[in-house]
Amino acid sequence: xxxxxxxxxxxxxxxxKKYFSDFEVVPYSELLxxxxxxxxxxxxxxxxxxxAVTIYEKxxxxxxLADDSGISVPALGNIPGIYSARFAGENATDKDxxxxxxxxxxxxxIKKTPAYYTAAIALATPYGVFTTxxxxxxxxxxxxxxxxxxxxxxxxxxxxxxxxxxxxxEDIKKNISHRSKALELAKIIIKTI
Numbered sequence: 001x002x003x004x005x006x007x008x009x010x011x012x013x014x015x016x017k018k019y020f021s022d023f024e025v026v027p028y029s030e031l032l033x034x035x036x037x038x039x040x041x042x043x044x045x046x047x048x049x050x051x052a053v054t055i056y057e058k059x060x061x062x063x064x065l066a067d068d069s070g071i072s073v074p075a076l077g078n079i080p081g082i083y084s085a086r087f088a089g090e091n092a093t094d095k096d097x098x099x100x101x102x103x104x105x106x107x108x109x110i111k112k113t114p115a116y117y118t119a120a121i122a123l124a125t126p127y128g129v130f131t132t133x134x135x136x137x138x139x140x141x142x143x144x145x146x147x148x149x150x151x152x153x154x155x156x157x158x159x160x161x162x163x164x165x166x167x168x169x170e171d172i173k174k175n176i177s178h179r180s181k182a183l184e185l186a187k188i189i190i191k192t193i
Contacts, residue, residue, distance in 0.1 A: 071156065
């Protein structure tokens, strides 16, 4: 079975391919010319559905998986939230976003504070649109540690751990991550349809 991923984010695609190793996982950019999908939803779920449906409309009859995820820091008013991928601007890199959030903590003299990751997965299929969610709680710190993972991983320490996601082995991250939790539920839906 082929699953088309409605993303061009290399980190997400790599993670999804590992998770769905028993399926053929193809980024939409291998089937269509790369284009920008306008994410104008107000929640992670809305943005995931927008992405999945947009690609499904261009490639009907397939299973299209879209992920919208990010990190929220309650002490900072839950930023960056749905703007995690473009927190430092439209063409920002993962490092730009990471260091902007670190700067926001430093401006307020916050060394460590609770935060959480959210992942919303949308599946656009011939049988309708389905969504799942996954969460990972922990703390963010005002420095980057480790070079594993992507995005905000080097500043996020998951609950029950001393190291950041940037320092932890990928197998550990796969077992505890917000995306893994949401993908596990999505896998049940895919096997059902």
